[in-house]
């Protein structure tokens with residue numbers, strides 16, 4: 265469980281990234297954070313794995329306040345909380361398999377990881393996770409030979425190999441076309457449902473938020489201005505969150521497809 269308690273973050277230049285946020289995210293939830301650019305979505309997500317550090321309040325993960333974490337505590341937090349980025353963050357010149365194995369680094373001792381000494385079990389897990397996102401045939405390809413959607417699937421396999429309790433995804437589909445965006449969201453949702461991993465995703469496409477979220481959190485100027493199940497969300501809700509009417513570019517668009525996630 266993740267609990268934001270009166271959490272605020274003021275950046276060194278005085279910008280208020282988060283303002284008095286009170287939110288509890290229960291185990292197994294699939295939460296989508298929406299809001300205009302600059303609303304604080306990334307700051308919200310990045311607080312959870314301490315890529316940024318809130319300046320006031322408490323942030324409890326499994327009942328422990330993580331705000332004071334340093335050194336090994338911080339490293340183990342980042343092993344428990346996996347992250348997926350808009351730009352995939354793969355090592356471009358490394359193979360797909362090595363990139364996925366990198367998910368084990370938090371579990372492997374420094375000595376073993378320097379020499380890439382991964383166990384048979386680690387390698388089996390990496391392969392199995394590549395299969396889960398249907399990309400195992402690209403095992404030996406260099407990461408930069410893959411399309412954007414394929415690279416994001418590799419990054420999902422890497423995060424799974426990390427065996428996290430939580431997955432954060434910061435605009436995971438912002439660089440992808442509509443069909444590929446849906447594929448990636450489907451994999452994230454499937455993993456959430458099958459493995460019960462709590463998943464928090466930032467999206468700025470409201471149709472995708474409605475399609476995949478269980479619960480939507482709306483942010484504006486660092487504050488949570490809406491928090492509720494998808495069943496309670498209407499067009500007016502988004503208009504309130506955005507402070508304006510909905511436009512074409514707030515929608516990713518749907519795709520006619522058979523649901524099979526292959527490229």
Ligand SMILES: Nc1ncnc2c1ncn2[C@@H]1O[C@H](COP(=O)(O)OP(=O)(O)OP(=O)(O)O)[C@@H](O)[C@H]1O
Pocket residue numbers: 275276277279280281299300301302303304305306307308468
């Ligand atoms: N390192 C930083 N230093 C100063 N201000 C920052 C920093 N990072 C973010 N901000 C500011 O904090 C506010 C919230 O930014 P944040 O990136 O969390 O918003 P966002 O909703 O994720 O937007 P986007 O969709 O554009 O990424 C913005 O005003 C942003 O300019």
